Amino acid sequence: MNPNDHVRVLIVDxxxxxxxxxxxxxxxxxSLRLTGAVTSGAAAIALLDHCPPDVxxxxxxxxxxxxxxxxxHAVRHCSHTHILVVAASADAGHVPACVDAGATGYLLKDVPAPRICVSIHELHDGGASIGPGMARHVLECFRQTPAAAAPVAPVNGAVRNGSPVLLSQRESDILRLVAKGMAFAEVGALLSISPHTVVTHVKKIYRKLAVHSRGEAVFEASQMGLL
Structure with missing residues (x-):
């Protein structure tokens, strides 16, 4: 394999x-190449600046x-680096903060070694990865974190051209997960619904926001205070 084809990995723990x-x-x-395994934030930042990893x-x-x-720091200075958080427990309160900061994957430390590599490849391929032990907790964190409300906007809604835009709780959950870069199949697995059902909800979201793509939906929802 060409060295340039390897997925470069930095481990910080x-x-x-x-x-x-x-x-x-x-x-x-x-198919993976280890660029560093360090035990401190300072050492991680030094490696990020010197040799930015893929994951x-x-x-x-x-x-x-x-x-x-x-x-x-990685999000600001290494825009192509994907971030996988590995936590000791599922009930830590840092989940929303890490996701908001730019993490696109979450695993518990007790997952089997092969699952670690699978998650690395999932992130590198543009997806999101949430281990089974974290899925329910991550979803609960999203549900407990209210979207910023736009002026005179109802719950789970906003105002567009003087008319209210209302999203159901399910649509709000899906929109937040899609905004984090998750594929429809991944959203479905996290919410325990089929990918087809996710697509149906996404179409309703597009219609309510008067958009035609994921990017437009995320942009409009952000502008309207729905994310």
């Missing part, structure tokens, strides 16, 4: 056992700074 397990998983996959795996809790600070 101060837990020695997990760092070793994750490193071994990456090294065992011939960064990061623990939200680091000894010298919050993982979200490293995520924000």
């Amino acid at each position: 101060d837990e020695a056992q997990y760092l070793q397990r994750c490193t071994a998983a990456v090294l065992a996959d011939p 960064m795996l990061i623990d939200p809790g680091l000894p010298d700074m919050l993982g979200i600070e490293v995520i924000r």
Whole structure:
């Protein structure tokens, strides 16, 4: 394989056992290339600036700074880097902050090593990856985080050209997940509905927002305070 075809991976975690397990998983996959395995936020930022990876795996809790600070640095300075958060537990309160900062994947540390590599490839291919142990918690975080309300807008709605735009709770959930870059199949798996049902809801969202594409929907929803 051409070295340029490898997916470059940076691992940031101060837990020695997990760092070793994750490193071994990456090294065992011939299509991945490890660019670094570090235990601090400062070392991660230095590597991001020197050799930006395609995918960064990061623990939200680091000894010298919050993982979200490293995520924000990656988003600002390494726009092509995808970010996979690896957490020790599913009930940590950092989920919404990490997702809002730019993380596109979430795994628990107890997932099998092959699942780590699968998630890396999913992110690199433009998708989002949420492990089964995190799916319900991530969805609950989205539901508990209200969309910013536009002036005189009803709940789950906004005003467009003087007329209210109302989204159902399900449509709001789907819109937020789609805005994070998830494919329709991934949204369906997370919400326990079929991809066909997701498409049906998306078409309703497009109609309500008077748009014709995912990008237009995300833009209009952001402008109207629905995201």
